[in-house]
Ligand code: SF4
């Protein structure tokens with residue numbers, strides 16, 4: 001604040017060419033309540049200072065007061081687009097701590113759900129990316145296709161966004177009888193629609209001009225900032241936990257980790273586009289071979305973790321999501337810390353957007369795929 | 378000269394990609410019957426929610442106005458945000474013993490996050506998720522509901538607490 | 539006095555004669571002004587509302603939606619309801635805004651649009667200004683609007699507004715060049731700047747067809763530059779929603795905002811009307827050289843209908859642009875103009891001059 005005041009009311013500084021603009025907390029392109037103090041010179045971005053915390057919901061603190069199954073349902077509300085993966089991370093963490101082995105069927109279901117959630121998240125990212133660049137129609141096409149995934153979720157899990165489908169030891173319900181058919185329908189449908197995405201946006205000359213060579217994030221910087229997920233992989237940072245630390249059914253499927261060494265906005269865009277293809281193929285490999293069995297192991301009605309510290313990380317649609325639980329042997333944790341990908345990714349923004357135009361800042365922010373509650377927790 | 382040719386080629390290539398994009402949107406423009414809009418209040422009759430859809434917590438009652446809640450309070454413990462309050466009362470059974478049964482199963486829809494944990498936890502299967510999603514009311518207090526219906530009794534076969 | 543739907547010359551002439559005979563010369567002129575002014579006002583207001591409605595429906599169709607459906611049959615009254623809502627909104631004046639300029643800006647923008655609309659020939663006899671420098675007049679008055687935008691951005695005392703206004707200033711000034719040059723190409727071809735002559739010249743075929751490749755190129759350039767001049771997507775940098783919230787009219791509300799909004803749509807109409815008149819023959823029916831029967835069949839459709847059909851065709855294409863393409867960046871907009879459109883235009887004029895000199899046209 002003091003900086004703004006100084007600039008607003010100090011006429012000496014008013015005379016310089018630099019000025020500050022508050023982007024947010026209510027701004028169309030921040031996709032939530034993120035505030036950025038942007039120092040500009042004309043249209044050129046000199047410095048970005050993200051201010052977070054506008055929707056801090058205290059989830060980590062709340063977790064200390066509730067039991068482990070209840071924690072899972074709170075993680076839905078952090079990165080709501082990767083709700084499944086967040087749920088799974090906590091469930092896996094608790095299972096590992098208790099050394100419970102879940103049935104094969106659960107692993108398959110979880111993996112399919114993960115990939116569906118990743119697809120849905122990338123679809124939403126795609127439409128928002130288009131909208132940020134001014135192509136408003138993409139928004140509706142992306143949402144149209146996402147609707148099918150949400151229907152699948154709704155039919156099996158009972159909710160569309162905050163699914164709360166995982167439990168320690170398994171999943172909440174068995175998959176719906178229609179599940180496999182719906183997923184297969186979706187795959188055939190979406191395989192047809194994906195080229196349309198490319199025609200509408202990827203190939204478009206304006207889009208390529210807007211993204212190529214913009215927002216360079218070198219490999220060293222990506223590692224230094226801890227930029228994970230597709231954003232990091234576009235800088236050549238091989239960090240796909242599904243490959244490096246496979247969990248659930250990921251060891252059983254064949255897929256490629258998409259890496260790109262161009263480090264720019266277009267690379268980040270294309271990594272995500274290719275990941276959608278990979279996700280489709282992962283689901284295809286699993287959907288027909290879901291083994292029979294239980295959908296959950298019977299857990300004690302009150303789950304108590306042994307004393308100690310437990311960590312589990314999963315790959316969400318945005319990057320590495322980690323759950324760190326410190327337990328003192330009671331039914332609720334002593335302390336919970338979430339390592340959310342959005343938080344680390346956001347702070348690479350300054351490095352990437354410096355020297356570019358305001359419009360590029362919006363594009364770069366779009367390819368970071370920020371979800372603000374994920375940052376604020 | 379080479380760069381000049383590149384310049385010309387880039388113009389046509391650029392125009393071509395633009396035309397491809399226009400083809401996609403144009404295709405949808407001229408096939409308006411593929412529109413995906415659902416006109417919500419109008420399609421109320423046809424709108425069927427999935428059976429697992431979590432709209433609100435309800436208590437199942439059979440045709441004799443009997444439910445199977447024995448007032449054990451497990452759902453209350455399992456609710457992460459205190460949306461359930463169990464108020465029980467003591468009655469004298471026919472054979473003269475004292476027994477605690479449910480008086481009011483109070484459910485705060487306004488606080489509920491529809492996580493399904495209570496339904497999952499209930500040992501006697503008394504709770505379920507309803508598909509109604511039109512919860513808007515004028516007064517917040519209307520969101521606090523009593524789930525066991527007026528005059529309902531506990532079903533015969535429910536095991537005691 | 540008979541009402542001729544094919545030629546309004548008699549009608550307008552009769553009104554004029556009636557006025558002159560019935561009143562003193564001063565009164566007659568005043569009354570005529572009032573009548574013409576009211577007619578244009580009504581037309582602009584109604585057509586603006588219609589265009590807003592059309593835009594919403596067209597964009598909905600592109601996006602596989604239905605668009606407004608609730609107010610009136612298929613949402614026909616939606617824009618009217620919106621307009622009433624805007625009328626009732628509070629007029630907000632930002633603190634430290636330059637009051638006078640802030641209030642003046644919307645009027646400048648809308649007056650510029652009104653000035654330009656005066657020369658558009660809707661149908662034979664339905665044009666209020668028809669003089670020999672019609673096109674020249676049009677290009678000059680339509681660029682007055684940018685002053686309004688600049689003022690709006692400056693006086694709002696808002697950084698977003700200012701950035702938007704500066705962008706729009708740079709953009710409109712550059713694209714003015716392309717619009718004028720592509721029109722110049724057609725002026726070379728038509729040999730006149732007068733709208734009536736231009737329309738008359740297309741009796742046997744629209745300039746778009748008779749002018750070979752140069753006129754086609756000029757048409758495309760005009761469409762691109764025209765879109766840019768109206769500040770519409772993909773050139774809507776001045777009000778780039780995702781970057782500048784609402785650009786130069788961020789701080790405007792209520793009826794003043796409606797003015798900007800309306801002006802944008804009138805400008806869209808003007809650009810389309812000019813494109814329709816200069817390239818597609820204006821109100822002139824579609825004629826092919828010697829196909830007499832076909833030409834007669836086409837003549838049955840009244841000129842007014844022809845005019846609006848063409849205008850809506852062009853408007854549709856411009857809307858198609860907007861709802862398909864991503865937005866350009868400010869430097870790319872200038873690159874497009876100075877590195878691509880301008881050289882193309884200059885070569886195009888040369889080509890056109892060559893064609894006219896060698897009489898290599900139909
Ligand atoms: S659904 Fe979840 S939040 Fe709602 S009452 Fe049941 S346990 Fe509580």
Ligand code: SF4
Nearest residue numbers: 446447449450452499
């Ligand atoms: S609803 Fe179920 S869990 Fe809750 S008090 Fe009744 S029997 Fe117990």
